[in-house]
Amino acid sequence: MTLPPCRTVAVTPSARLNFPRIFLRLLTSPLSPAPFPLPPSLQSLHLAPQYRASPPSPSPPENPLASFIASLKNPSPAAALSDVELLHSRAIKVGFARNRRVGAGLLNQYVKIGSLGLARKLFEEIPNRDVPAWTVLISGYSRNGRNETGLQLFHRMLDEGVPPNGFTLSSVLKCCAGISDVENGKRIHGWIVRNGIVLDVVLHNSILDMYTKCGTFKHVKRYFHMMMEKDSVSWNIMIAAHLEIGDIDGSMDLFAHSPFQDVSSWNTIVSGLVRNGFDEMALKLLDQMVRTGPRELHNRILRIGYEQDAYVTNSLIDMYCKCNQMEASSIIFNSSSLFATNSTAKTISWSTMMAGFVQSGRNEEALELFLSMQRGGVTLDQFTLTSCVTACADAGILEQGRQKTKTVLSISLCPEKLPVVDLLTEKAVTVAPLPAFSGDSKEPFALLHREVPDHALPASPRRLVQHRVLDLV
Incomplete structure (x- = not known):
């Protein structure tokens, strides 16, 4: 086999001192393609561009804007004002402050820590405010007792042509309930009906709660019976409404027929009885609650199929024992294999x-x-x-x-x-x-x-x- 001609370099005595430079020039100078395939062990050597192995493609650089928005969505549970202000100043420094999503995220953080003044200032600086930004601030006013300001902001939202969603409407109805403003509540209810807003059970409950806290019992009763879908919150609101007007028999009848006798409903009826001076009845009901509670938990365990777990079964035995229901614990103990x-x-x-x-x-x-x-x-x-x-x-x-x-x-x-x-x-x-x-x-x-x-x-x-x-x- 005839080998291809090789490039040779004559190293003279005077060039020995420059040998590394000459050697480097040799390796980096372009060569003609070899007439025969190189073995795999040489294919990755840095000989010439056509023989170099392709470098691994670098991972795409992380989007700094997306990372910043993600950090706003997952804040520390114990975030303080200084933490939010630090995020805000960082957003200004890197040029993200004018971004609508960044603004909404910062707004949410200010509202969560109760700094409504800074939240309102930031809100006014956000360009092209969307529905979530309005909703976050209205909800913040509602949670912090500034119900009149929340209502004013809602009316401004409508004036600027921004359509509210279900969360916005629930928040503004809470503002009406907070100050017993039934007239504004009726207007918002009418606006919902006229504009064909789809009402889920949460929005239904907000309307029901507004009428209850505004003291219009006839509206509460009519609206409750009109609701096609009810959850435990709906029943608890109705029970509380009967207790509010002193209708103990009506509240007890509702409680007895409620398909959602959870801890919240028990608390509603017991606390309502105490407020109305029926202490003895409340104590009897509380005793019944203690006896019924384990059975409710047991039923849930049976529904989700955890009764086959030995440790869950032992916990049930212990629960019934501590509730002094030894017959129930004995049944589980004797029947378990x-x-x-x-x-x-x-x-x-x-x-x-x-x-x-x-x-x-x-x-x-x-x-x-x-x-x-x-x-x-x-x-x-x-x-x-x-x-x-x-x-x-x-x-x-x-x-x-x-x-x-x-x-x-x-x-x-x-x-x-x-x-x-x-x-x-x-x-x-x-x-x-x-x-x-x-x-x-x-x-x-x-x-x-x-x-x-x-x-x-x-x-x-x-x-x-x-x-x-x-x-x-």
Whole structure:
């Protein structure tokens, strides 16, 4: 094979000192295309333009305007006036202040921190203000109690030919409600109807709330029955309207027929009863709320299918126990088959049930559950044993309590369990009353000394136990 002619450079003695420069000129001078393909290992060498590998395309530069707008949409929750002013000055410095979207974002930040004076000043400087800019400022006036100013700004918005949207109308209706301006409220309601504005449930509720707070009950009742779509807010507004005029029977009837008996509706009816002097009825309803609340939460869990989660099931058992609804917790406990393969969840469920029985004063059932737990080979933990010993103490069962106390103390002294001193301080106070209830004031001290070495339970916890026993005796 005949090789192509190569370029050679004669390096004379006088040129040796300039060799690097000559070598660089050689590498960077243009060459004729090679008559044969280069091997892959040489294709990326910096020999000539036609043989150079294409550099990786750089990522497109980030749009600074888009980045700035994004920073306005995701502000710090604890943003202060100085933070917003810093953003504003930065926008002026880089030339973004005249941008409509930047102006709206800064306006929203000023309104959120309650700086309405600076917000209004910025609003007047925004060119070609769009609907969101007007809405943000009107909403800010409404939230800060400056309802007359909000109404004035809304009328100016209409005069300038800017069509409001549903959010704008909801905000201005709140302004009317805030100052009980039913005449302006009726005009805005009429404007909505004349201009064919599509009313969603939020806007419906704003109109309903405006009539309620303006004290025009006949309009409230008529409008509520006219609404095709109602949510929990609609029902709560109507319940509050009946309570406002002292119609307790009407409010209770509405509450009973409401398909949305959530926390908000319970709060509405209970607080309304208290305001009208029906304290006893409010207490009864509050007790019913406590009993109904767990069932509502349980129904939601069933609807979304979380009842198959062992930890959710344990939480339900605990919730019913704390609400003193042991029958409901027993049904869940007995019907659940989720604990067959999860020993930890199984222990937690048994311990929770035992603690619930003890708290409810049903100590015999707690002890029966403990025996069933032992027969079933369920792992015992310190919480299970504590509930068992407490049940023995409350029931005055000395011998059984003494045996359970020894079990507690033996488990407590195992080094792999919880810290000895902390655990024994807690458990010893629980187990000490056992013999005291049977009239033997010396037995707790003897039991404590027999089962717990002096080094395991220092003087301070021991004195705590002794004082507890003496108090009981």
